[in-house]
Amino acid sequence: MxxxxxxxxxxxxxxxxxxxxxxxxxxxxxxxxxxxxxxxxxxxxxxxxxxxxxxxxxxxxxxxxxxxxxxxxxxxxxSLKQGIMELGPSGFPFEKFVAELLRVQGFATDIGVFVDGQCVRHEIDVVAVKDGKRYMIECKYHNLHHNKSDVKIPMYIQSRFKDVEKVWPSEQEYEIRFHQAWVVTNTRFTDDAIRYASCVNLHLVGWDYPYKGGIKDMVDSFALYPLTCLTTLTRAEKQTLLDMKVVLCKELHHNEALLHKAGVRDKRIQEVLQEIAKLCGD
Known part of the structure; x- marks a missing residue:
């Protein structure tokens, strides 16, 4: 140039x-x-x-x-970043996407778990368990690139975590229910958010944070691309699949029936499957 x-x-x-x-x-x-x-x-x-x-x-x-x-x-x-932006408007597709990123790394995951805290009842976006430790994971989805998660978000999540961290069988004894809280977002965190999270041992995962451990790096490492990245599907077809709670390209891998159900015409199905095969490393 x-x-x-x-x-x-x-x-x-x-x-x-x-x-x-x-x-x-x-x-x-x-x-x-x-x-x-x-x-x-x-x-x-x-x-x-x-x-x-x-x-x-x-x-x-x-x-x-x-x-x-x-x-x-x-x-x-x-188009990965834009593809993730198109997982809305509801938060569920992003929560499922995050749960899958954790699952391939050895976590057992559950989505949308209700838990009674000391003060109020909470819905936890993702509960993840690995090596005997349980993690409370909150997903903060943004549909605009410039929207950052500021310090108010980790402060709010930390307060919820403290409410559900322990289970009290009696007034004198307690058991640890969650060992750490995480906040996962598809954009970035402000410097204050990172500083606060580090201070209170809250784990943050963003688009490119932490270094070599952000969402982009995880997606590339495990080839877990959201179906919204596909160039061979129309916006309407993508939305139909999301409404069917299908989020990942790998869910469509070798699955013509799902594509049929989403209204993809026969003559285009092979074209879609070929793109998915290349993305999933087949």
Whole structure:
């Protein structure tokens, strides 16, 4: 790309104006599995469509459109963050998605568990158990990229955790019900949220936090892509599947019946299954 592109001012979702970074775009394409040839082809086709002040969201949309014509499975991986954003509007698909990410790491999980605390009754998004320890996991789903989880969220979750942490068989004795609380979000945490969580031993998982342990890293490691990443399904078909409580691509793997039930036409089913196979590593 021409050197002048490096001087281009772009607009982030927050409204902040920054210099365009070709390197960051190249890295995001390569992380999605794009070859050097495909990466350079995307950059070459993207350059003439850039202009001063263009939003980073618009750049993503253009890059995705170009990439989708070159490699659908790579485009699906590239759209992971947006795909997770489309798991709403209810929180259940994201909770199921988080539970599955934990399950493949050896946790036993339950979704939507009601628990009596010392003061009030609570619904826990995900209860996870591993190596004899039980974790209370709260899922904070956002449908906008710039929405961060601020310090109020971990403070609120910590107060709920303290209410359900112990079970009191008698006034003098108690048993540990939960050993730690987690907050999992599909975006990012503010610095104060991270600082507070560290202070009270609350575990945070965000889009790219902690380092090499965020949602993006887990999805890539275990190939657990949400079906909303698929480029071969329409928005309506995706929503139908979500309404059926189907969330993951792997649930559709070799499962023509589910696709039929969602209204996908016969002539497109094989196309969808091929994209899923590439994403799931088949």
């Amino acid at each position: 021409a050197e002048t592109i490096e001087q281009l001012i772009v607009t982030k979702a927050s409204g902040e104006k920054v210099l365009f970074s070709v390197g960051k775009l190249e890295l995001s394409l390569r992380k999605a599995g794009a070859s050097e040839e495909i990466t350079q082809a995307v950059l070459c086709k993207l350059e003439p469509r850039l202009y001063e002040g263009i939003s980073t969201r618009k750049i993503y949309k253009i890059a995705f459109s170009i990439l989708n014509k070159l490699s659908r499975s790579t485009a699906a991986k590239y």
